[in-house]
Amino acid sequence: MSELHSLTLKEAMAHARQHGAVELTAALKARAQKLNPSLNAFLRFESAAVFNGNATGSLAGVPIAVKDNICVEGQQATCASKILKGHVAPYDATVIQKLKNAGAAIFGTCNMDEFAFGSSCETSAYGPTKNPWDLARVPGGSSGGSAAAVAADMAYAALGSDTGGSIRQPAALCGLVGLKPTYGRVSRNGLIAFGSSFDQIGPITKTVEDSAILLDVMAGHDAMDSTSANVAVPDYTKNLNASIKGLKIGLPKEFFPKDSAKGGMDPEIEKSVREAVEVLRGLGAEIKEISLPHVQYSVEVYYIVAVAEASSNLGRFDGVRYGARAAAKDLNEVYFASRSEGFGQEAKRRILLGTFVLSAGYYEAYYLKGQKVRTLIRQDFDNAFKDVDVILSPTSPTPAFKIGEKSNDPLAMYLSDIYTIPANLAGIPALSVPCGFTGAGLPIGLQLMGRAFEEETILRVAHQYEQKTQFFKKKPNLG
């Protein structure tokens, strides 16, 4: 039997049913005390198991870690921002309520890019998180703390949020599974908003089955979120082993240009992804080339529409109702001073960009144009899914990059999300599953996208690929 901290979520649940969960939380806490000072994956974990799990629920008292933008009643939720320093959530997010009802404990609040603005976890006001596979490198972002915590065995599973790839890209860079559900599949109530037409909460786990277990708990309509979908929720763990023979998997030719230097994809990534295609073919899937002609405009659309939504959502942080208030002589100065002192550089950059594209005289040329091209990208996916069941791509164009490598070049950072953003624009489910390692030993992720509300299909393909390849068994060497 391996050490208690290194169990998968499913194994931890089995252990808890037999022996209780107390020693599981203790094992994670001991692990975090040892490793977190060098990784900075958790912003807070000392208040172990802030809610004691319930052994009779399906999650059997097993502790789950949570990103710092998801509200847990009585606990700090700061979005890794100075402007929310010390802010304590007055209520539970719907997903937290559901986890608690299923008997989960909550252990560990995970670091993130400030307000989820970033792909590296470097914009956190509380210092960057390190990648457990190489401490000089980023864990990805924005849910980098969630991914690093799970990869370092300080958590069995963690919740992240994904607006443009913030669950899948860190999962890929840390050798884990990350699932962004269909927009509307999981309630956003209690998730501090970034881009309200994109945001989804989802799991980051060691195996595909673990993600399915958590989606089972979290999915479903919620009256507290008027954008949640009233669509029946299947049992996501039930059909993981059903044959994928004859299932059609599409490779968008725009993501795999003949001259791969043009695609900006690292050659080692391309090699691993192409090998994954062959494994899937071996499992009986039918591989087809498809076209998503407008997908090359995804980053442009995203950095108009998502920042516009962000600038609007962040208007509420004004020093009046929560978080930090700067000393000022009148109310107007409270707004200016609290926001100028409270927001970091990337938050200011996106607020300004969003404010600009929504401002009089520019709205039509930027925001409206972005929304229209978003329609074209959605139509590309609708057309492609007439011919195929799943669309495959890399998750990230590169493996984990060095801390500081892209932090002074916002556009280079934004292009890290080139393969993940399209699924958020179209609202479809997508996941990342480990598909190998670079020569230097850095994890590589494979992305699978599915039709809206067909999480079952991508989980099934990913599970069978994972069981065949077993990349998840390799762990970073952390002593």
Added chain:
Amino acid sequence: MNFDINKVAKLARLTLAPEEGAKLTRNLSTILDYVKNLEKLDTQNVDPTSHVLNLENVYRPDEAKKSLTRDKVLKHAPASDGFFFKVPKTVSRA
């Protein structure tokens, strides 16, 4: 792309230090030049997407329900008098 960063900052209720403003102007210009790629596409007859689920007017039954208590909401406010959020004066005499 030319624009007045201080005007945008004012709309966003941000004060920028001079060197901060210069750097953000460069950053934003680069990004705005990049998104110009979209001009290549003819979108005259395309409807904008504001939302992917095509939901319309989601209503709930008009029933009284419990909501957060005032104490809970005010507990973590930067300043309150126990009934309301407190702020400095909102109007100053000229």
